[in-house]
Amino acid sequence: xxxxxxxxxxxxxxxxxxxxxxxxxxxxxxxxxxxxxxxxxxxxxxxxxxxxxxxxxxxxxxxxxxxxxxxxxxxxxxxxxxxxxxxxxxxxxxxxxxxxxxxxxxxxxxxxxxxxxxxxxxxxxxxxxxxxxxxxxxxxxxxxxxxxxxxxxxxxxxxxxxxxxxxxxxxxxxxxxxxxxxxxxxxxxxxxxxxxxxxxxxxxxxxxxxxxxxxxxxxxxxxxxxxxxxxxx
Numbered sequence: 726x727x728x729x730x731x732x733x734x735x736x737x738x739x740x741x742x743x744x745x746x747x748x749x750x751x752x753x754x755x756x757x758x759x760x761x762x763x764x765x766x767x768x769x770x771x772x773x774x775x776x777x778x779x780x781x782x783x784x785x786x787x788x789x790x791x792x793x794x795x796x797x798x799x800x801x802x803x804x805x806x807x808x809x810x811x812x813x814x815x816x817x818x819x820x821x822x823x824x825x826x827x828x829x830x831x832x833x834x835x836x837x838x839x840x841x842x843x844x845x846x847x848x849x850x851x852x853x854x855x856x857x858x859x860x861x862x863x864x865x866x867x868x869x870x871x872x873x874x875x876x877x878x879x880x881x882x883x884x885x886x887x888x889x890x891x892x893x894x895x896x897x898x899x900x901x902x903x904x905x906x907x908x909x910x911x912x913x914x915x916x917x918x919x920x921x922x923x924x925x926x927x928x929x930x931x932x933x934x935x936x937x938x939x940x941x942x943x944x945x946x947x948x949x950x951x952x953x954x955x956x957x958x
Contacts, residue, residue, distance in 0.1 A: 740945055747953035751939045752910040758944050759903045764795070765942035767901045769914060771921055772935040777890050781928040784896065785889035787868050788920040792909040793884030795902035800881055801825060803841040803849065803863075804874045811875035812840075816882040826852065834859050840869045840877045894935075896921060903941050914939065918954045 739758050746754060759765050775782040801819040802812035803826070812820045819825060819836065822845065829852050839856065841849055841863045849856075849863060856862040863869040867887035871877045888898045900913040918937065925933050937954075938946035 740947060745948045745950040748911055748914055748949055749907070749953070751947045751949045752907045752914070754947055755910070755939050755941055755944060756903055756907065758947075759941040761903075761941070761943055765903045765944075766794075766796070766899045767903060767905070767910060768940050768942070769898060769900050769917060770936075770938045770940075770946065771896045771918065772937075773890055773894050773896065773921070773929075774932045774935050775890060775894055775926060775929045777892055777894055779928065782926045783890065784921065784924050784926065785866060785887070786920055786924045787885060787887045788917055789880060790884040790886065790900060790913045791916055792901060792905060792913055794886060794899050795905065796899065798838055798881055799836045800878050801836040801839045802874050802878055803839060803845055805842065805845070808842070808874050812878055815875040815878040817874075817878045822848075829855055834861060836861065838869065838881050839863050840871070840874055840881070842872060842874060843870055846870060900939075914949075915954055918951075 739754060755767065773784060775784060777783055799818045800816065802809075802817040803822055804812055804820065805822065809820045817840070825833075826848060832855065834855065839861050843865075846863070853862060864887075865871075868877055868880070868885070869887075886898060888896055890896050898917065900917055901910055905913075918934070922934070934951045937949040937951055939949055940946040
């Protein structure tokens with residue numbers, strides 16, 4: 726293992742081993758221990774007491790973060806001609822249908838989210854081999870297959886994200902940037918965790934939220950006391 730840099734030593738000294746911090750403390754601390762020259766992303770990892778191998782314990786959902794993610798999200802709207810103008814006005818980076826389907830067949834996937842309409846899914850089904858492995862396949866559960874394409878585009882641009890528990894029982898996502906204010910970080914984390922709590926499967930037994938960690942792109946994880954999520958301090 727390589728030697729720790731001066732900044733890494735400073736960061737390590739600020740985190741008390743084994744301590745579970747309040748959400749307010751964690752939001753302040755993650756900013757203090759991040760020394761990257763770029764605006765690092767803030768990531769959250771929530772370990773759940775579920776067995777993702779069982780269909781009745783799968784946790785998946787969408788959430789609109791109050792302050793967005795801080796990331797520029799490139800959106801492709803695959804829609805009929807009558808919906809194109811509204812999709813463009815809502816902020817879609819690419820709008821069209823057949824020409825983009827052909828581009829995707831050729832391997833083009835230079836977007837972060839694809840939004841489409843139910844009537845078009847028949848055409849998009851053939852793109853599964855390209856889009857599936859990249860997590861780009863539109864899905865009604867994530868709100869990316871809808872009759873109101875413009876609304877979906879607007880929500881994604883404003884910070885709507887979809888998430889699901891992985892095979893190890895952890896939900897991982899980005900909840901902002903280090904440049905966000907402490908209050909903005911707290912608001913986003915609260916909204917995300919409260920959404921996960923609302924999605925608790927009836928079949929899940931025992932402790933549901935087992936642990937929560939907040940970190941930036943290159944920082945150590947900070948353990949958060951789940952009880953502090955509901956506190957207003």
